Amino acid sequence: MPLLVMKFGGTSVADLARIKNAAAKVKREVERGYDVIVIVSAMSGKTNELVGWVEATSPLYDAREYDAVVSSGENVTAGLMALTLQEMDVPARSWQGWQVPIQTTSAHASARFIDIPRANIDAKFAEGFKVAVVAGFQGVSPEGRITTLGRGGSDTTAVAFAAAFSAERCDIYTDVDGVYTTDPRITDKARKLPKIAFEEMLELASLGAKVLQTRSVELAMRYNVRLRVLSSFEDTDENSGTLVCDEDEIMESKVVSGVAYSRDEAKMTLVTVEDRPGVASAIFGPLAEAGVNVDMIVQNISEKNYAGHAGAVTDMTFSVPTNQVARAKKAMEDAQAAGHIKYDDLNVDTDVAKVSVVGIGMRSHAGVAAKMFAALAAENVNIKVIATSEIKISVLIDRKYMELAVQALHDAFELDKAGA
């Protein structure tokens, strides 16, 4: 029997009417001949309520108890979804993490999968059940305690089940109808992509597109799980949404697939740092220890000596999320005070944004960067920092030009038009 995994997020199961709507989508797949594993989130708002109680009770809470409390939201949805399916004459039952059992590490609140044994659920399919409704976001540790997976855990649960059960596809139902060439709020020329490669989706997710959680895309890529993102609030069929898949499945790929942006970036520059082997590690080690997520890094090698500096010096520029600036600053000042690094000044520019173009076609096409810089120059947008990967070019620019830059790049790469 072919098998599908279908995942419904919090807004898709926010109340009984929406659970019914989601169940109807499940029933249609069963009627098409699939066995279905449904992964559910907590009804929207419920997890926040539970987290609020935990934090109010104990600011430095025991993560094992946090997990025991917070996981209950998904259990409720799983039972209600199973009941709703039964009402529609679909043989279904709910599964809590420990009943599968979904085996995870003991890293409470951010556990990782160890194994998802198929035996228990397979036995129920063999008995005639058509749907297994699994509480997402949770598992059980080797010690028998309940664990949760952290942010986006239900997406990750869905992909992990799709991999474990060799599902034909993993459908992620959410409140958007797919992945777009860019944010439709920025330009109405944004176009929904019928397909996108795992690598592109990963870059877009890490660049701030909120559709899928990075970890779930990584997992899908590793196990080659075909992921589909589609809307729970629209009528959907086998062509709806966006398929995230291996690039081999994408017949005609444009050089650039999408333009992403991130508003909450800050640029920090250590001015005239003493340059010596190991200086990068002396800078970024303390930042990592302080929990600062450094994104772009640019180093300008200086060729001459400056006054007051015995050896070579350099400027080191990096970008961090705006809300981590204070922490980053303190880490640098502490490192200077401890004598681990030596710099003249630390400049902070919190008025920047990051704009990126992403596309697997870049690998085989030259001139993408040149075209990008030309498009920005034509709009008089000054580029402050540039960083590139194999399938991505990102620039930091003044925040006030962000929308303009996104629109200009979307036009320059003709993303409103389908095809190669």
Next chain:
Amino acid sequence: MPLLVMKFGGTSVADLARIKNAAAKVKREVERGYDVIVIVSAMSGKTNELVGWVEATSPLYDAREYDAVVSSGENVTAGLMALTLQEMDVPARSWQGWQVPIQTTSAHASARFIDIPRANIDAKFAEGFKVAVVAGFQGVSPEGRITTLGRGGSDTTAVAFAAAFSAERCDIYTDVDGVYTTDPRITDKARKLPKIAFEEMLELASLGAKVLQTRSVELAMRYNVRLRVLSSFEDTDENSGTLVCDEDEIMESKVVSGVAYSRDEAKMTLVTVEDRPGVASAIFGPLAEAGVNVDMIVQNISEKNYAGHAGAVTDMTFSVPTNQVARAKKAMEDAQAAGHIKYDDLNVDTDVAKVSVVGIGMRSHAGVAAKMFAALAAENVNIKVIATSEIKISVLIDRKYMELAVQALHDAFELDKAGA
């Protein structure tokens, strides 16, 4: 290490402040040198919310899914209570039913205990944990599904743990401060009993005193678990509340310990039923099948034959809860139509109440019934039906005399005075 079981009901853990208040009571027992097993209910209102969702989803719900959903309320409280205790520097952890594991039958929504193995919790006490916070009302079936115990299940969980762990006492914290000689709303002479025997508590519970659930008292009696009922909302010490215990522990017992009443009684009389061997079973069999809880039964044997009846006839009177009258009536009419019983008329009197006196002293004292009837006669209260057990005498009277009757009996047996 001596061990206590402490149970907190829904109103005692209704919000974070009340959970904190309950936790303080637990901490005090730990400081006195006890290991403590805490049994918690869901925060008040939560179970009703969950039940409401289940019933709205599926009127004839799968009880296994009902249990999976409804049990989540207790899990939340258990985690929050463990966190609260940790904040107070009391080493505590939460236990869901399947983690203990609390083994029950597969009778979902009304499961019964099979076993409560001590090993897992004992191992944690040995590691230095002082408190095990157990989610009440739930267990796990031999099939690995979550079960719930039905009404009053958390009281029953508490008693079962007290028996399994040979607890010194099982303290039931609730919103009243003990068991009274009668309802204080009926007479301000009502007096709190320092002790009451299991048998008396059982009669009072089944007669409508809402303090403890019948099944938990039965279980306490069977395993000789000393039960204490006391208030979560008052300062309490080792003498607070009412101890429900073996009668051997009660030094000075009065003949009558309490006066109970039940407002929602109806009296039904089958008039001139053909009397033959098996007629009682032909009447009460169908009533039981229809789910009618028959309480008192009185049969008047008739010695002469009536017109139109070939053999002996009798009148059969019984009492049922008011809200089951329609169901009882239909069961009787169906039995008549099927030819299983034959009667001339079915009289229903829904305007009655039951008043009972209860006391283990009755066993060795004659004259209790006479004294009761005299007290009622002195107030011109007419008795419609009488039923007696070894330690109880119940009468049905017109409902309008109920308060008067309770007050008269409380006075007649001098229940406002302590001692023998």
